Amino acid sequence: MIRVNGREHPWREGLTIADLLKELGDPYPYAVVRVNEKRVSRPHFERTRIPDGAEIYLIPLVAGG
Amino acid sequence: MVDVRFDLWRDFRYRRPSIERGYANQTLYVDLSSGEMAVKEVTEQMKEIFVGGRGFGLWLLWNAVKSDTKWDDPENALCIACGPLGGTPIYPGSGKSIVTTLSPATGTVIDSNVGGYFGPYLKFCGFDALEIQGKAPHDVVLCINGMEARVFLFRVQGLPESAHEICDLLTQHFGRDNPRSISVVCTGPGARHTRIGCLNFSWYDVRRKRVRYKQAGRGGTGTVFAHKGLRALVAIWPSVTVGSNGPADEAALREVARLHSREIVELDPKQNEMARVGTTHLVTIMNDHDCLPVHNFRYGCHDEAPNLGQEVYRRIFDKGFDGCWIGCTVACSHGAKDFIPLTGPYRGQRVFVDGPEYETIAGCGSNLGIFDPHTVMEMNFYCDTYGLDTISVGTSIAFAMECYEMGILDKDKTGGLDLSFGNRLSALELIHQMASGEGFGKVVGQGVRRMKELFVEEFGADPRLLQDIGMETKGLEFSEYMTKESLAQQGGYGLALKGPQHDEAWLIFLDMVHNFMPTFEQKAEALHWFPMFRTWFSLCGLCKLPWNDIVPEDNKETPEPAKVMKHVQWYARYFSAVTGRKVAPDDLIRMSEAVYNFQRIFNLRMGFGRRQHDDIPYRAMGPVTMEEYESRRERYDRQLVDLYGEDVLSKSTEEKMALLRSHRQQQYDRLRDAVYRRRGWTPDGIPTLATVRRLCIDFPEVVKLLEAHGVTE
Numbered sequence: 001m002i003r004v005n006g007r008e009h010p011w012r013e014g015l016t017i018a019d020l021l022k023e024l025g026d027p028y029p030y031a032v033v034r035v036n037e038k039r040v041s042r043p044h045f046e047r048t049r050i051p052d053g054a055e056i057y058l059i060p061l062v063a064g065g
Numbered sequence: 066m067v068d069v070r071f072d073l074w075r076d077f078r079y080r081r082p083s084i085e086r087g088y089a090n091q092t093l094y095v096d097l098s099s100g101e102m103a104v105k106e107v108t109e110q111m112k113e114i115f116v117g118g119r120g121f122g123l124w125l126l127w128n129a130v131k132s133d134t135k136w137d138d139p140e141n142a143l144c145i146a147c148g149p150l151g152g153t154p155i156y157p158g159s160g161k162s163i164v165t166t167l168s169p170a171t172g173t174v175i176d177s178n179v180g181g182y183f184g185p186y187l188k189f190c191g192f193d194a195l196e197i198q199g200k201a202p203h204d205v206v207l208c209i210n211g212m213e214a215r216v217f218l219f220r221v222q223g224l225p226e227s228a229h230e231i232c233d234l235l236t237q238h239f240g241r242d243n244p245r246s247i248s249v250v251c252t253g254p255g256a257r258h259t260r261i262g263c264l265n266f267s268w269y270d271v272r273r274k275r276v277r278y279k280q281a282g283r284g285g286t287g288t289v290f291a292h293k294g295l296r297a298l299v300a301i302w303p304s305v306t307v308g309s310n311g312p313a314d315e316a317a318l319r320e321v322a323r324l325h326s327r328e329i330v331e332l333d334p335k336q337n338e339m340a341r342v343g344t345t346h347l348v349t350i351m352n353d354h355d356c357l358p359v360h361n362f363r364y365g366c367h368d369e370a371p372n373l374g375q376e377v378y379r380r381i382f383d384k385g386f387d388g389c390w391i392g393c394t395v396a397c398s399h400g401a402k403d404f405i406p407l408t409g410p411y412r413g414q415r416v417f418v419d420g421p422e423y424e425t426i427a428g429c430g431s432n433l434g435i436f437d438p439h440t441v442m443e444m445n446f447y448c449d450t451y452g453l454d455t456i457s458v459g460t461s462i463a464f465a466m467e468c469y470e471m472g473i474l475d476k477d478k479t480g481g482l483d484l485s486f487g488n489r490l491s492a493l494e495l496i497h498q499m500a501s502g503e504g505f506g507k508v509v510g511q512g513v514r515r516m517k518e519l520f521v522e523e524f525g526a527d528p529r530l531l532q533d534i535g536m537e538t539k540g541l542e543f544s545e546y547m548t549k550e551s552l553a554q555q556g557g558y559g560l561a562l563k564g565p566q567h568d569e570a571w572l573i574f575l576d577m578v579h580n581f582m583p584t585f586e587q588k589a590e591a592l593h594w595f596p597m598f599r600t601w602f603s604l605c606g607l608c609k610l611p612w613n614d615i616v617p618e619d620n621k622e623t624p625e626p627a628k629v630m631k632h633v634q635w636y637a638r639y640f641s642a643v644t645g646r647k648v649a650p651d652d653l654i655r656m657s658e659a660v661y662n663f664q665r666i667f668n669l670r671m672g673f674g675r676r677q678h679d680d681i682p683y684r685a686m687g688p689v690t691m692e693e694y695e696s697r698r699e700r701y702d703r704q705l706v707d708l709y710g711e712d713v714l715s716k717s718t719e720e721k722m723a724l725l726r727s728h729r730q731q732q733y734d735r736l737r738d739a740v741y742r743r744r745g746w747t748p749d750g751i752p753t754l755a756t757v758r759r760l761c762i763d764f765p766e767v768v769k770l771l772e773a774h775g776v777t778e
Contacts, residue, residue: 005335060620
């Protein structure tokens with residue numbers, strides 16, 4: 001099990017960030033996802049595997065700077 | 066103990082008004098040449114049109130200088146102002162000061178915003194702005210004591226050179242029993258010998274029992290300060306409450322402040338964690354998106370960039386509350402204690418480093434090919450205490466390093482320094498030389514524009530190449546974002562009033578990553594709205610981070626998520642609660658439009674505010690060298706085919722580079738046209754008469770100036 005924005009989500013071996021976003025069905029084009037303390041950007045979503053028990057935050061990075 | 070002597074030169078007594086609806090309704094004028102001081106009235110028209118902060122600074126400066134005034138003339142004024150919302154302790158990010166003056170880098174107006182306590186304390190002492198003209202005949206310290214309603218001008222001898230020591234000493238001297246009541250503004254020795262001097266604004270860290278500081282970095286404000294003979298400004302104010310700023314409706318203020326503060330406390334830990342890592346989270350994100358400057362903006366990423374990221378600095382930063390204004394819940398001003406420099410006068414000693422933030426990491430790190438976090442901290446420490454802007458230092462050294470790598474410079478010309486990318490000790494040595502005014506560091510400290518001129522004249526360098534790779538516009542060095550793949554951000558830099566600083570518009574994610582605004586008109590609209598709203602923060606004395614670096618969870622459901630309209634509405638409520646002027650979000654934009662257009666016209670008055678001054682170096686648009694093109698050949702080839710219908714198969718790299726350059730320069734010109742139209746400017750980039758009339762800035766001297774430039778409608 002992992003937590004995504006505070007809500008529980010089932011985990012499976014090999015689950016990537018790209019997989020997770022598909023499963024969530026959230027159409028928003030997230031550019032960055034936090035996996036525990038690590039920030040992962042969109043170019044790495046396909047190859048970044050999520051560990052079991054991870055705390056995930058989808059970061060709505062649209063502005064900043 | 067340092068033996069410092071303060072001899073009273075002038076003692077000025079004034080009536081300290083109570084603060085009403087965010088305003089003291091008067092400003093303090095100081096002529097350092099004569100030591101004379103005076104109080105000037107703030108009129109209702111000033112408040113209506115210029116609001117405060119940067120707006121007040123611009124108006125005071127406009128009336129102080131002439132079209133031929135140079136930055137180092139006595140009549141150049143250095144203005145520091147807070148703003149009507151500045152000094153509110155319960156609303157996050159409400160302690161900014163804005164410095165305005167004629168810049169030694171650009172020759173025209175610069176505005177630079179900074180945290181620390183000085184601006185709010187200045188207002189509570191009784192002044193919405195401080196205007197300093199003249200040049201002191203000897204080193205002086207100006208002390209504004211709000212408790213006694215007196216301003217003291219001291220001749221001073223024996224003050225230390227380093228900014229952190231000046232801040233410590235003056236805080237101890239004037240605030241022995243209550244160090245939190247003191248805020249010091251000062252610079253360091255680097256400001257005297259370069260054109261890129263910064264100003265340090267202090268705040269007192271109660272938990273660590275330490276004086277900390279933030280920097281007004283851009284445009285050489287510290288250099289102006291030093292050339293006036295000013296060693297320091299001190300403001301003394303004993304305590305701050307919600308009532309200190311005299312809000313019109315304190316209950317409404319408390320309610321909206323509670324909403325925003327609570328949201329930040331709740332959401333920042335789930336988003337960027339700025340209260341723990343500041344802006345360092347941007348390093349790896351920019352690197353991943355090919356936007357982190359590497360080797361003088363040649364490239365946008367590097368394998369070693371994670372060495373400079375938030376996972377590293379998270380462990381280096383000293384844990385604890387790091388708000389540069391009282392009660393700010395963003396609290397992003399992190400630092401490191403017991404840092405031991407390896408070079409310079411503090412070698413081997415334990416010092417506190419205030420920073421680094423993203424810009425310093427990118428400027429003094431990746432852009433120089435330096436990926437050691439401790440070297441970046443050492444450069445950060447020395448830049449601050451020498452009074453140097455880390456952004457201009459980084460971008461200027463990066464340019465010198467590229468010239469060295471290209472053979473334009475060699476060891477004979479650099480005084481024996483090897484300026485290859487990645488040479489940490491040489492980069493640090495240049496900074497020490499900027500402080501001492503010796504060696505090649507003094508040359509680099511003149512900034513990119515003057516290095517370009519010098520290298521052409523003295524070393525026979527190709528001026529076209531230096532124009533392409535020298536990352537400055539209007540004379541100001543670029544801040545630290547790669548813009549090659551973001552046309553909107555090229556405009557964000559090129560069309561910025563003061564030069565390429567990202568505080569006007571930061572559109573990289575909107576444009577390049579999300580492609581939310583594919584058309585020229587959409588980009589132009591963004592290059593209208595965002596600079597205007599960001600300008601508003603500098604009118605009011607606010608930090609922009611609470612607006613869009615922590616966003617509501619449902620923000621992504623809104624029609625224009627980048628505007629974070631829920632927060633814009635809160636800011637309108639905040640302004641109404643403090644000033645009593647009932648405003649809606651659109652009114653905030655209109656306030657800014659007046660000041661923004663006035664600043665553009667101010668540039669025109671100083672000989673700068675036209676289309677040609679919005680040109681940017683080609684490095685900001687595309688690949689200058691074969692290596693740059695080849696490193697992203699697939700991307701550039703694809704764009705030539707898909708976007709421009711070019712046949713690339715039969716073409717050499719040089720031919721493809723020339724084609725890409727032609728297309729990208731045309732794109733930038735089309736963008737410029739679209740933005741000028743949207744802003745109500747002529748094709749030459751000058752506000753029309755209709756625009757200035759609509760914004761009520763059609764003062765006779767403004768109309769005359771426009772007419773002199775052929776603008777009659």
